Amino acid sequence: MRTHLITGGAGFIGANLAQSLLNAGDRVVIFDNLSRGSRRNIEALGSGAELVVVDIAQHVSVDAAFEKVVASSGIDEVWHLAANSDIPAGVSDPNIDLRDTFLTTFNVLLAMKRHGIGTLHFASTSAVYGLQVSGAFSELDATLPISNYGAMKLASEAQIRAALESSLERVNVFRFPNVVGLPATHGVILDFVRKLQLNEGTLDVLGNGTQRKPYMHVSELVEAILFVREHSKESYSLYNMGPEDEGVLVSAIAEEVRNQFCPNASIAFGKEDFGWVGDVPRFSYSTAKLAKLGWRPQYSSMNAIQRAVAEVVGQEAAR
Amino acid sequence: MRTHLITGGAGFIGANLAQSLLNAGDRVVIFDNLSRGSRRNIEALGSGAELVVVDIAQHVSVDAAFEKVVASSGIDEVWHLAANSDIPAGVSDPNIDLRDTFLTTFNVLLAMKRHGIGTLHFASTSAVYGLQVSGAFSELDATLPISNYGAMKLASEAQIRAALESSLERVNVFRFPNVVGLPATHGVILDFVRKLQLNEGTLDVLGNGTQRKPYMHVSELVEAILFVREHSKESYSLYNMGPEDEGVLVSAIAEEVRNQFCPNASIAFGKEDFGWVGDVPRFSYSTAKLAKLGWRPQYSSMNAIQRAVAEVVGQEAAR
Numbered sequence: 001m002r003t004h005l006i007t008g009g010a011g012f013i014g015a016n017l018a019q020s021l022l023n024a025g026d027r028v029v030i031f032d033n034l035s036r037g038s039r040r041n042i043e044a045l046g047s048g049a050e051l052v053v054v055d056i057a058q059h060v061s062v063d064a065a066f067e068k069v070v071a072s073s074g075i076d077e078v079w080h081l082a083a084n085s086d087i088p089a090g091v092s093d094p095n096i097d098l099r100d101t102f103l104t105t106f107n108v109l110l111a112m113k114r115h116g117i118g119t120l121h122f123a124s125t126s127a128v129y130g131l132q133v134s135g136a137f138s139e140l141d142a143t144l145p146i147s148n149y150g151a152m153k154l155a156s157e158a159q160i161r162a163a164l165e166s167s168l169e170r171v172n173v174f175r176f177p178n179v180v181g182l183p184a185t186h187g188v189i190l191d192f193v194r195k196l197q198l199n200e201g202t203l204d205v206l207g208n209g210t211q212r213k214p215y216m217h218v219s220e221l222v223e224a225i226l227f228v229r230e231h232s233k234e235s236y237s238l239y240n241m242g243p244e245d246e247g248v249l250v251s252a253i254a255e256e257v258r259n260q261f262c263p264n265a266s267i268a269f270g271k272e273d274f275g276w277v278g279d280v281p282r283f284s285y286s287t288a289k290l291a292k293l294g295w296r297p298q299y300s301s302m303n304a305i306q307r308a309v310a311e312v313v314g315q316e317a318a319r
Numbered sequence: 320m321r322t323h324l325i326t327g328g329a330g331f332i333g334a335n336l337a338q339s340l341l342n343a344g345d346r347v348v349i350f351d352n353l354s355r356g357s358r359r360n361i362e363a364l365g366s367g368a369e370l371v372v373v374d375i376a377q378h379v380s381v382d383a384a385f386e387k388v389v390a391s392s393g394i395d396e397v398w399h400l401a402a403n404s405d406i407p408a409g410v411s412d413p414n415i416d417l418r419d420t421f422l423t424t425f426n427v428l429l430a431m432k433r434h435g436i437g438t439l440h441f442a443s444t445s446a447v448y449g450l451q452v453s454g455a456f457s458e459l460d461a462t463l464p465i466s467n468y469g470a471m472k473l474a475s476e477a478q479i480r481a482a483l484e485s486s487l488e489r490v491n492v493f494r495f496p497n498v499v500g501l502p503a504t505h506g507v508i509l510d511f512v513r514k515l516q517l518n519e520g521t522l523d524v525l526g527n528g529t530q531r532k533p534y535m536h537v538s539e540l541v542e543a544i545l546f547v548r549e550h551s552k553e554s555y556s557l558y559n560m561g562p563e564d565e566g567v568l569v570s571a572i573a574e575e576v577r578n579q580f581c582p583n584a585s586i587a588f589g590k591e592d593f594g595w596v597g598d599v600p601r602f603s604y605s606t607a608k609l610a611k612l613g614w615r616p617q618y619s620s621m622n623a624i625q626r627a628v629a630e631v632v633g634q635e636a637a638r
Contacts, residue, residue: 091485094478098425102474106417130480140461144480144555151481155421155474159413161449161463162470166410166596236463277485 003027003073007056007108008082010037012185013123015045016218017079020226022048029069031056036085036185056082057099059107066111077119080108085186090148091278097152105156109163118169120160121229126177126285128154137285139238147278164236172232174225177242180308181218182315189312192257196265197316203258203267206275209251212282214242217304220297227295239290246284248301256305261313322346324394326375326427327401329356331504332442334364335537336398339545341367348388350375355404355504375401376418378426385430396438399427404505409467410597416471424475428482437488439479440548445496445604447473456604458557466597483555491551493544496561499627500537501634508631511576515584522577522586525594528570531601533561536623539616546614558609565603567620575624580632
């Protein structure tokens with residue numbers, strides 16, 4: 001039985017990962033400041049998951065929290081998922097991504113070095129790539145992020161790569177696409193559902209609906225990252241995670257939400273080509289490396305959206 | 320007459336840049352904490368250069384310093400050169416590069432946004448690339464730094480790219496190779512000269528001497544960055560700066576210093592393939608983009624080393 005520390009484990013992806021690790025018979029400790037994550041997500045995991053409420057952007061707090069867990073059960077692997085997930089907020093105030101995305105990584109690395117913990121998994125993002133020039137981004141391509149969110153994720157990757165040289169033993173970095181599913185805490189589907197809850201007549205969409213992005217369902221994402229953890233032999237293992245298509249249009253997501261939740265509503269699009277400053281309107285990236293390792297998705301982007309819309313509509317109806 | 324702010328302008332490259340900008344008839348304001356830079360370097364510039372002693376890793380200080388300069392003369396362009404330049408120090412204590420390389424950039428960007436300054440030039444490094452897999456790195460290749468120095472420079476690039484999307488108007492990012500010349504404040508030539516001053520009989524070299532790196536003389540480096548400033552039409556302009564060869568061996572640098580400074584000394588090499596943890600033992604990168612823009616160096620790496628050894632020997636003899 002191994003002990004996994006998941007930072008941000010009370011959030012959307014973290015809670016799903018925790019469940020899978022628990023199902024496999026391992027022990028899970030979660031560090032979360034409960035800013036977006038919730039106790040309810042942890043309670044749903046049942047026994048075996050331990051929550052420590054701590055803000056890992058604060059160096060002193062995270063170091064004390066590590067010390068306590070190391071003393072009681074030890075930590076075999078760290079999954080660093082804690083980060084700001086509100087991209088527009090980070091564009092208007094760079095301090096948000098500095099604190100919640102960059103400094104959390106810095107502090108986790110310092111604590112791991114101090115306690116001699118060698119294995120780190122990191123949730124990065126397709127947003128590190130920035131604007132598409134041509135073709136699909138591979139892991140060998142340059143990264144030119146256009147949001148502070150993408151910048152601080154890339155900055156975190158850079159710190160981690162350097163730490164592998166001096167203190168870590170094994171690193172997996174996963175560049176996530178847009179991820180959907182339950183428990184929904186943020187994202188385009190939840191936004192649309194909540195807008196329709198406030199105004200049943202019209203769904204107002206940011207941007208002109210032509211933004212096209214790849215989506216992955218959280219169940220497949222967790223399956224894929226656990227596959228990489230098991231099968232990759234590289235000490236620094238960097239993978240794009242995603243579907244094998246070029247994504248779905250925002251307009252198609254809006255229609256899916258409308259059709260499932262509020263069939264009579266009309267949809268009003270904005271004029272801009274992008275949803276907000278720092279939004280990457282269109283991109284696709286290559287998942288050939290992941291396929292070569294042996295994992296391929298069952299879902300298309302549209303499959304993932306359809307399932308997640310049904311799930312989120314159910315979640316919001318139950319509130 | 321334009322006003323240039325140079326952070327780290329009392330240091331090696333900054334002082335050379337300041338001199339060139341002054342020679343062109345512009346005004347120069349320098350922010351420096353004088354940790355490696357010195358008042359003597361500023362005095363050598365003559366009138367026209369103003370020094371403000373400030374630690375730009377401290378948000379409050381840098382903001383006040385910007386305010387004062389903006390109120391008196393305005394700032395047309397910012398050259399952000401301030402950074403930790405001691406790579407091994409940053410490997411053993413990550414806080415050094417966090418503070419002096421990463422947070423200085425963060426604070427400069429915040430101040431530029433606040434004061435509506437649109438043009439930024441940034442001194443980055445070939446160390447962002449990390450270990451060579453095959454061929455020469457181009458600006459389109461992935462970056463996997465193996466030192467905190469390289470990581471925090473890449474993290475700075477990422478922040479700057481994102482800031483261009485929301486507040487900056489024009490950015491030049493220069494990835495420097497190893498740079499040599501006067502006033503020497505650090506680096507392999509000065510290390511070797513000082514070792515020979517302490518021990519005339521033997522020059523002890525870190526690593527086995529087979530590390531091979533490209534070198535550029537500071538006079539050509541400044542010429543090249545001013546060329547890019549004048550000729551590049553991209554809003555985000557990223558250039559590898561360097562010679563058009565694969566570099567020189569550390570053993571050749573050691574021999575050059577020995578021959579010029581202490582001809583009877585013997586040279587003792589270490590056993591490791593690298594000089595220190597985080598050292599990139601061998602790399603070359605492509606300067607084809609710079610050549611395409613129209614600038615090509617006159618010096619080879621070895622020419623740059625030969626000239627700089629003579630200069631540094633002179634500097635140290637005069638101390």
